[in-house]
Amino acid sequence: MQVDVVQWLFFGMLSVLVIGGALAVVTTRNIFHAALWLIVSLFGVGGLYVLLAAPFLAAIQVLVYIGAIVILIIFAIMLTRRLMGLREVPNNQWPFGLAAAAITFLVLSFGIILSSSGSTPLFASFREPVLAAVTSDSLRDLGVALVDPNQYALPFILASVLLEAAMVGAIVLAREEN
Amino acid sequence: MVDFLVSSGWDKNLAVIVASALGAVAVSSLGLVWILVSIWLERKFAGRVQDRLGPNRTGPYGLFQTFADVGKLLTKEDITPAGADKHIYNLAPIMAVASVILIFGVIPFSHNWIGADLNVGALYFVAVGSFATLAVLLAGWASNNKYALLGAFRAIAALISYEVPMILSLAVPVMLAGSMSMQDIVKGQSIAYVFAVPVSALIFFISQLAEVGRSPFDLIEAESEIVAGFNIEYSGMKFAMFYAAEFIHAFVICTLTAVLFFGGWRLFGFGTPGQELMGWITVWAKSFALYIVVMLLRNTLPRIRIDQMMGFNWKFLVPLSLVNFLMVMFLARPFTPDYAAADAAVAAGGLAAVIGGIFGNGFIAELPRTVVLLIANIVLFWGAVSLLRRYGAAQRQLIEARYGTPKAVAPAPATGD
Amino acid sequence: MVPLTAYLIVAALLFCIGLYAVMARRNAVAILMGIELMLNAVNINFVAFWRFLTPGTQATASGLQVGMAGQTFAAFVFVIAAAEAAVGLALIIAVYRNRRTVVAEDIDTMKY
Numbered sequence: 001m002q003v004d005v006v007q008w009l010f011f012g013m014l015s016v017l018v019i020g021g022a023l024a025v026v027t028t029r030n031i032f033h034a035a036l037w038l039i040v041s042l043f044g045v046g047g048l049y050v051l052l053a054a055p056f057l058a059a060i061q062v063l064v065y066i067g068a069i070v071i072l073i074i075f076a077i078m079l080t081r082r083l084m085g086l087r088e089v090p091n092n093q094w095p096f097g098l099a100a101a102a103i104t105f106l107v108l109s110f111g112i113i114l115s116s117s118g119s120t121p122l123f124a125s126f127r128e129p130v131l132a133a134v135t136s137d138s139l140r141d142l143g144v145a146l147v148d149p150n151q152y153a154l155p156f157i158l159a160s161v162l163l164e165a166a167m168v169g170a171i172v173l174a175r176e177e178n
Numbered sequence: 179m180v181d182f183l184v185s186s187g188w189d190k191n192l193a194v195i196v197a198s199a200l201g202a203v204a205v206s207s208l209g210l211v212w213i214l215v216s217i218w219l220e221r222k223f224a225g226r227v228q229d230r231l232g233p234n235r236t237g238p239y240g241l242f243q244t245f246a247d248v249g250k251l252l253t254k255e256d257i258t259p260a261g262a263d264k265h266i267y268n269l270a271p272i273m274a275v276a277s278v279i280l281i282f283g284v285i286p287f288s289h290n291w292i293g294a295d296l297n298v299g300a301l302y303f304v305a306v307g308s309f310a311t312l313a314v315l316l317a318g319w320a321s322n323n324k325y326a327l328l329g330a331f332r333a334i335a336a337l338i339s340y341e342v343p344m345i346l347s348l349a350v351p352v353m354l355a356g357s358m359s360m361q362d363i364v365k366g367q368s369i370a371y372v373f374a375v376p377v378s379a380l381i382f383f384i385s386q387l388a389e390v391g392r393s394p395f396d397l398i399e400a401e402s403e404i405v406a407g408f409n410i411e412y413s414g415m416k417f418a419m420f421y422a423a424e425f426i427h428a429f430v431i432c433t434l435t436a437v438l439f440f441g442g443w444r445l446f447g448f449g450t451p452g453q454e455l456m457g458w459i460t461v462w463a464k465s466f467a468l469y470i471v472v473m474l475l476r477n478t479l480p481r482i483r484i485d486q487m488m489g490f491n492w493k494f495l496v497p498l499s500l501v502n503f504l505m506v507m508f509l510a511r512p513f514t515p516d517y518a519a520a521d522a523a524v525a526a527g528g529l530a531a532v533i534g535g536i537f538g539n540g541f542i543a544e545l546p547r548t549v550v551l552l553i554a555n556i557v558l559f560w561g562a563v564s565l566l567r568r569y570g571a572a573q574r575q576l577i578e579a580r581y582g583t584p585k586a587v588a589p590a591p592a593t594g595d
Numbered sequence: 596m597v598p599l600t601a602y603l604i605v606a607a608l609l610f611c612i613g614l615y616a617v618m619a620r621r622n623a624v625a626i627l628m629g630i631e632l633m634l635n636a637v638n639i640n641f642v643a644f645w646r647f648l649t650p651g652t653q654a655t656a657s658g659l660q661v662g663m664a665g666q667t668f669a670a671f672v673f674v675i676a677a678a679e680a681a682v683g684l685a686l687i688i689a690v691y692r693n694r695r696t697v698v699a700e701d702i703d704t705m706k707y
Binding site: 007008011015018019022023025026031034035038041042045048049051052053054056057060061064065068069072073075076077079080089090091092093094096097098100101102104105108109112113116138141142144145146151152155159162163165166167169170171173174176 | 597598599600601602603604605607608609610611612613614615616617618619620621622624625627628629631632635638639642643645646662663664666667669670671673674675676677678679680681682684685686687688689691692697699700
Binding site for chain 2: 006032033036039055056058059060062063066067068070071074075078137139
């Protein structure tokens with residue numbers, strides 16, 4: 001029972017980080033602060049990965065998202081601002097955005113809760129999965145999965161080609177015309 | 179510790195949490211306490227190299243100099259520049275120090291003494307090091323100062339560029355040990371990896387030096403470069419935190435190199451489970467030896483320009499580390515150490531038994547791979563250096579074609595003093 | 596133990612907040628941040644389903660196995676997010692150079 005409390009405690013703290021950071025990203029007026037709250041939110045997501053027994057993904061999350069993508073976003077903010085401290089106001093269609101987001105969330109949570117309880121005939125066969133212990137080394141399995149030709153070697157190679165194309169494209173796009 | 183708490187009647191999970199918290203406090207205090215010594219050491223060393231005494235007033239041999247400095251910085255007025263973003267301005271030095279102290283959590287100090295034996299330990303400290311990069315960016319932005327921002331831009335460009343060869347050369351001991359856990363990397367080093375892949379060790383050391391911002395890659399925060407770069411507007415305790423972060427970082431990279439390439443808490447046959455304290459002392463001794471190298475580099479080499487730094491990284495270090503990575507990948511596989519065969523060879527007697535007696539059975543198991551990789555590394559290094567010399571000669575010819583060869587200047591006659 | 600439903604609800608909430616950011620913010624960089632939030636929500640879903648459904652499934656060498664599908668696709672989402680952030684931000688910088696603005700509403704004509 002005690003272990004349950006600890007797990008729920010950490011899950012609660014991390015969820016607060018994730019959701020709170022995300023809410024701050026979308027509501028804060030200063031766009032630089034929004035980037036910093038994005039860091040908080042992404043860090044919380046990394047913590048959730050640790051809870052979900054995927055430490056490699058947590059490290060990659062911090063390394064790639066916080067250590068590279070957010071720095072890129074901050075660079076873009078610095079290079080494209082007109083005045084320091086220009087306040088960001090929501091645009092004209094924010095009520096529609098709010099309504100759409102709220103409806104989407106209602107539909108999604110409806111589907112999640114209905115399917116987990118198995119109450120409707122559509123989801124009768126689906127039961128809440130029982131949490132099994134992680135038996136093998138997920139890191140090694142992930143490595144094997146990425147290079148095994150029977151598994152995900154082809155998507156892996158395609159992803160690297162995509163990255164190379166994106167790199168070349170980004171350099172060409174952002175180059176000064178001289 | 180947990181057993182002690184449980185036996186005094188605490189609840190088991192609470193005991194685990196409290197023991198972990200105390201362990202975290204102990205590990206993080208290590209670095210902070212060590213700076214008190216290392217700053218004094220650095221200044222004395224620099225003094226001696228520069229043919230002067232260094233601090234010798236405050237206390238015997240100037241030992242209390244660091245305390246005096248901390249006292250001065252603590253009593254300075256806490257200024258926040260006008261128009262600066264207060265929260266970010268205060269957050270940046272904290273993040274700089276925190277990111278560096280977090281690295282201590284995965285360093286194995288002995289057979290069982292490690293903060294947290296993560297199975298992704300090698301990736302963890304790279305991820306945490308990227309927080310230091312973020313701290314530099316926040317400091318430059320929050321100071322509301324054009325020069326701080328420019329300094330921060332240059333610093334970030336250098337820092338994220340040097341992460342590439344660092345990760346590539348870090349992948350080599352991970353490949354050789356077959357695991358990302360720092361303890362496993364140390365346990366797999368019956369022969370220290372620096373003897374197998376010296377090129378990787380060198381690239382890792384150089385790129386970590388650049389990550390710290392230590393000479394010769396000083397331009398990130400040197401006083402003559404855009405007036406101290408991103409920490410212009412910081413004074414008092416906040417500047418002290420940046421300063422402390424730099425020193426802790428400089429020491430922790432020596433410890434990392436010692437653990438990843440020089441064998442960590444292993445010393446030939448030592449490092450067995452019974453000799454925890456010897457392992458601890460070995461780690462500190464090895465990192466201290468590397469720290470002396472760092473200090474020597476700081477006091478002897480001139481500073482490198484930013485464009486030279488970037489050119490060095492992208493045109494030399496990255497291709498070299500890529501080629502080294504590929505080479506190790508292909509050559510290490512067929513020679514994977516076979517510990518069972520080594521045990522059989524030692525049991526069979528003869529020369530193998532003699533060597534195994536002195537150095538341990540693992541030594542014999544890893545010997546073929548080490549020799550092959552060492553030869554390949556020497557060939558690679560020789561090739562890289564000859565390419566570099568040819569490049570240097572071509573540059574020199576370009577310059578001499580424009581400006582002519584320099585004439586030999588006769589030395590000024592001695593004026594007799 | 597924390598049930599799967601809890602993780603899915605958190606992911607759905609994060610997704611909807613990202614959706615709101617994409618639809619209601621003016622600055623193009625803020626829209627990109629909303630997209631990153633949505634990608635993270637999807638990633639949480641992937642990893643949560645992997646953890647609850649196929650955590651210890653060993654991969655065997657016959658046919659396509661789905662043992663590590665969750666983590667593998669989460670890794671691919673990282674790659675895609677990085678590529679998309681790089682290209683998107685390069686686009687924003689290029690647009691800023693031409694139009695001197697990054698407000699999404701002002702960049703809506705192909706002419707002039």
